[in-house]
Amino acid sequence: MKYLIVGLGNIGAEYDSTRHNIGFDVADAFVIKHGGSFRVDRLAAVAECKWKGKTFVVIKPTTYMNLSGKAVKYWLDKEKIPVENMLVIVDDLALPIESIRVRASGTHAGHNGLRDIQAVLNSTAYPRLRFGVGNDFPKGRQVEFVLGRWQADEMPYVKDKVLKSIEIIESFATIGLERTMNTFNK
Template identity: 65%
Template sequence: MKFLITGLGNIGNEYAHTRHNIGFDVVAAFIQKHGGSFKQDRLAYVSEVKWKGRIFICICPTTFMNLSGKAFKYWMDKEKIGLENTLTVLDDLALPIHKLRIRGTGSDGGHNGLKSIQETVNSVAYAKLRFGIGNDFPKGMQSDFVLGKWTKAEEPIIKNKIEKSVEAIEIFATQGLNAAMNAVNNYAFD
């Protein structure tokens, strides 16, 4: 059983640990928990993690957000992983900061990383773990907000959500999509 776990974000120190890069941070936390490490490879930082008889190919694309689909498709094809065994982790403005949501299908919701994947695989039917970042910003300031760092008040919530997201990846791979959805979709973080 092989899975492709993709964290969406942008490479470069100026993007590290920003709201838009939470996909990178979740995948890095999963890899760290399971004793793996990243290496730079074709179109992505890649780590192979083995856990409970499963192989996780974990990627953080180095293509920048708008071309995430190139890395996603390359590693899916290279590792011969079916679309149903992929989970993509991303930030979501439409979800409040205290929420996570997993779905097995669904639109890109205006997220350029998802739009790129959707165009590349010609489908919306792949699992997504949406990490709520809220939308607490003045009109016209969306870009600054998304590319900004977490506030001190948000950090404890984010730490808990990252841990729960790692758990969701594990549940997705061992018990399936429905179990992962049940574990996180109604969970509220304080």
Template identity: 60%
Template sequence: MKYLIAGLGNIGPEYELTRHNIGFLVLDQLADQHKTNFTTDRLAEKAEFKYKGRSIHLIKPTTYMNLSGKAVAYWLQELKIPKENLLVIVDDLALPFGSLRMRTKGSSAGHNGLKNIEQLLSGQDYSRLRFGIGNDFGKGQQVDFVLSNFSQEEFKQLPEVIGKANEMILSFCTIGAERTMNHFNN
């Protein structure tokens, strides 16, 4: 069984530790944990490892957030992975910082990375792990907020929450989305 795990973010050092890059940060820790490295490949940084008999392919699109769908669609097709074995890791303003929610479908909720994936996969029926980044910003400050670094307090909590996100990813790949949601979504 093969799985594609796509962590959304933006390439470049100026975005590295921003809230919008949580998908990249989650996959970086997962790759470290499984002693694999990312290499640059078509439209993405890519890594893979085996876990409980599954081939888990990680991608961090190099297309910038708003064109994430190009990389996701390409690698699904290239690796011949069915859409139900796709999980997208994405930042979510609607959830408090550190909250994690897995969904098997749903709207983009205004997230440009998800909008592009939706467009290129012709629908909203793919799993996503929404990572809460909070919404502590004033009117008109949304872009500045998502492209800003985590606060010191959030930064201290990140390893634990990222660890839980990675548990959810491995659970998705072994027991499936429904059972993972029942176990982890609270």
């Protein structure tokens, strides 16, 4: 059984450790835990990991956030992975810093990476892990906030949620989406 794990983010050092790149950070942590390493390939940095008889193809699109759908579609097709075996990891302004949610489907809610995936797949029905980044920013400063680095007092939440995200990916592949949502969406 194969799974596509998609960490959303932007390439380039200026985006490292920003709220918007939490998908890349979770992908990195998952691959490190499972002894893989990334290589640059078509439209993405790609790693393959095996765990409990499952194969995980983990991608970090190199297309920039707004064109993530192109990389997602390419790797789904290339690896012959059904969309229900894909999990997209994304930052979410609508969730507080303490929260994480797993969803089977949903709108893009203004997130450009999800908007592009939805447009390319012509569907909102794909699993996603929504990593709450909070919304503590002045009106009109959303872009600066998501492209900003984590504050020191946020780091304990971030580190805990990255570990929880790894558990969610493993659960998704072993017990399925529905049971994973029931377990982690508390």
